[in-house]
Amino acid sequence: MSILIKDVQVEGDVTHIYIEGNRITEIGKKREADTVIDGRGKLALPGFVNLHTHAAMTLFRGWADDLDLSTWLETKIWPAEAKLRPEDVLWGTKLACLEMIKTGTTTFNDMYFHMDQAAKAVKEMGLRAFLSEGIVDLNDPERAAKQLRAAEDANRRIEALKTERITPGFGPHAIYTVSKDSLLRIRELADKKGSLIHLHLSETKREVDDCVVETGLRPAKYLDSIGFLGKDVIAAHGCWLDPAEIEVLAHTGAKVAHCPISNMKLATGAAMPYPAMKEAAVSMGLGTDGAASNNSLDMFETMKAAALLQKFASGDPKALPAIEAFELANLGGARALGIDAGIIGVDRLADLILVDPRRPELTPRHSDLSNWVYAAHGNVVDTTICDGVVLMRGRRIKGEAEIIEQAGAVARDLVTRE
């Protein structure tokens, strides 16, 4: 199957993009194609990479806001999650995919439960995803064994879907919910399988303080001391990283997903030290976090929030300028996940979006880049293409109304379930 996007603007030039299979194979020449998309007046941008989310948590959107983190987790989210059924995750993930397609995200890095169901949803919806079954053992060896088995089972079932778009990984929740033994076992499994590891790291001060009390080390140093860190680790948040931890992350090649909206909403108390991490050349991307702590999966909004938070927290309006926010949101995430996307180029994956700039909020066009980061929302996306397949055109997605209805019903049922 081939797609020609004709007369579309790519980095300032009007040209033609030719897609064959799941790759961009030519930029410049018009060619015959199975599908022809008229790109006149539109711009092509790389699809966004959401480097940290819990997709099915769309089901909890708006259900527990304005609470402190422990009340939020302990009295609302965890009790509700204890009642979570596979079918919930299927519909919650479909809803998340719908929202992501409509706001220009083509790849996401997900950690949640019943991930074989998430995979089913992603396969159907057409996005690219890295899916990790969440592992929480609370230092209980029996629970650990069960959770690790469940994770390996989920990963086998995901692999059985035989979709290149979907890659299973391992999702140890965090150092305060997963024992050292389990972390080491996950490191072994990841090495054996060549999988990514997705965890939360240094989100709250309490996590740091507790880790120092228990191990004498700050979280990233602790993980390094047990040989856990590596290029295959995607750590979400990193709000409280200190210079020595940043050094360790840079040295080991571990990646960090900055989640500015979740960090502000839950008042984690510190912003990820982006300027120092950039200086140390830590590999970074942007994440929305789950819809329960954001409550949106719109990466346009997250780019702006990242720039705003970094400027405010550093006291420097020059911090995290538009170009860097934009690159974190696509190329940064793509590099972190090791995929050939995040940029529009020949031989790259055909993960891209078309945006129509003829809108009041994108006028004038002194700088399109500034407009994407500071003025646009996800609704500027007209067309979303992932893996060489058109998922949305003219903002229409097949099955949208059914997903909204079903996911809404599942969500109501979930939070009232006895």
Next chain:
Amino acid sequence: MSILIKDVQVEGDVTHIYIEGNRITEIGKKREADTVIDGRGKLALPGFVNLHTHAAMTLFRGWADDLDLSTWLETKIWPAEAKLRPEDVLWGTKLACLEMIKTGTTTFNDMYFHMDQAAKAVKEMGLRAFLSEGIVDLNDPERAAKQLRAAEDANRRIEALKTERITPGFGPHAIYTVSKDSLLRIRELADKKGSLIHLHLSETKREVDDCVVETGLRPAKYLDSIGFLGKDVIAAHGCWLDPAEIEVLAHTGAKVAHCPISNMKLATGAAMPYPAMKEAAVSMGLGTDGAASNNSLDMFETMKAAALLQKFASGDPKALPAIEAFELANLGGARALGIDAGIIGVDRLADLILVDPRRPELTPRHSDLSNWVYAAHGNVVDTTICDGVVLMRGRRIKGEAEIIEQAGAVARDLVTRE
């Protein structure tokens, strides 16, 4: 002229809203009307009140980002503004109105130049606005006299438009750009005319420090010491207000417009002390500030940013919950400006919007209120009504393409003008 919005949801109940002239005259009974709007499946919300903006600065959107405040003002904005022509303000304000109508704002409080042209734009676009000609005398008595005359002239021309929707006021830029004599003269004029006064207050630490050096007092205390503060003062920003200043604002009845996005983008270094101001019962609303320092006029986004910034800055995720952000954005602003809007009720001004919640990002509907504040953007607005006139229906506004084209051309010309 009358409008019936039938079968629409208002605060949870499906009902009918009847508008006669510029007021809501009945809620509940279906009546014959000149225009009937089918509200099935939609919700009616009060239109937003943007309590601080510089509408025509849409012309500078994306032209000078990621700079520190003094570089931004001194090397970019002020030199460009020196070349500003009346026609620029006309088109820049039309563009701003277009964006505001599309994102659900029905009233805005504006300070800029050539405000008779802004008024012309507002009259044509149908919004409600408070317009103040910006006064900057830089302690030069000659300049002061000229600026005050220009402001009075602009106000006379605005009054000559004879539109109840548009109210002229006085716009002394800030204490560091306007002399004490001018401030006192403006106080006299405002008393005589019964006008509002719109100024910037306590935006940066430098403003506070300089004021303390020059007067021995912090900015709000200084203004109070010269008898300037009163119920008719709308002060934008208030980032650096201290407890004694908050007390003075509460006591004098002066209003404050919180502008979270601008404050973060320009890294003012402190967040407006909302919790203490709420405790002291200071009257507050939300503003976007101008599109050069935001770069969006979307009040949905500003509600979320206000909640996020307050949570982050206070370290308390319970700070500025959704209901308070929502009320600041409509009722708070309406009260500050002394208009009968910001709430949907009988005898209130017919300034309201219809929103369609059947969208992925607004699913599920555990809390519509949470969805408006944390998940929605301005594009959820389907219909905008101001002063009893339908300004947008089905997201279509007459003349949109022409405004985008003309404002874009004017903006390009303005920044390249010799």
